[in-house]
Amino acid sequence: MIKIEGLRKEYKNGSLVALDNLHLQIEQGTVFGFIGPNGAGKSTTMLILATLLTPTSGHAEIGGFHVVKQGDQVRRLIGYMPDFFGVYDNLTAYEYLEFYASCYGVDKEIQQRVITDLLELVNLIDKRQQPVDGLSRGMKQRLGLARSLVHDPAVLILDEPASGLDPRARIEFREVLKELRSMGKTIMISSHILPELADLCDTIGVMEHGKLIASGPVDQLIQKPKEERLLELRLLADQQIEEVKELLQADPNVQSVEEDQEQLLIQMVGNEQQQADILMNLITKEIKVVHFAEVSVNIEDVFLQVTEQREEANVNEHSNETI
């Protein structure tokens, strides 16, 4: 659905390269998490896709339409939510969406239904007559999302939509995104702080210094060089925790065991078979296990891991150079 090939964007007469030979593909109906630190080039990429910025060179298309040469078709296909957007404070939530629906040429006959549906989708139906001014930041963000949906676009490009939201507002925002995903929208969403996106995204791309340094399904992206796994183990209350710890530490695949509140955290090296063997060993020793599971990774882990691996690789490269 979204295809980027060799995209380059220079600022300041070429002295700043914001995007450097970027390649990226996002399939229809998937949610793509675009992560990276400040200044990595996420907003620049999204602005180009939203037809609001011209690339220096390279190619980008959405739904087969060229973002520079076929901007009108692209704009019909996408809903874009910038990281900062103005709201017209004197308007009510309903009037605000009505204004944008008119801008997008949504038929007057269906405007009322479209806006009501959108306000319901983003949980603002009770606020429809409230001035935008009086809405909380979380509500404004959801209203911004509704705004990007007035023309029922197939693709959503959301630039840091949850930044500045408190945890509750983030969860509410994520629920709306889940609903949009179930409606079959293709969603590109950027973030540098939101591990909560992990269970929402089908694939992620990690940006650094204008380059995509890793991309793919979250679980595949995590490289486990030695198949390192972190396991959580919770026992029935009457179990002898010290005894269990000793038992675990005797396992050659277990590297460390730590107590963490009510549970044990087991760092192990091995595959699924060896993970299953640890559990089997406990059960045969009649240890009563309530919970035993691998701790899943989140987007921040992926990001840290990928960038750390790169840093290590750079250090090795430089040390090789000096030999």
Ligand SMILES: Nc1ncnc2c1ncn2[C@@H]1O[C@H](COP(=O)(O)OP(=O)(O)OP(=O)(O)O)[C@@H](O)[C@H]1O
């Ligand atoms: N209009 C501009 N003029 C000059 N430099 C710019 C401009 N817009 C962005 N940049 C620079 O381009 C680089 C990429 O910025 P960009 O905003 O795309 O990154 P980002 O990953 O979205 O970061 P953030 O999360 O902070 O928005 C940065 O070095 C930034 O300072």
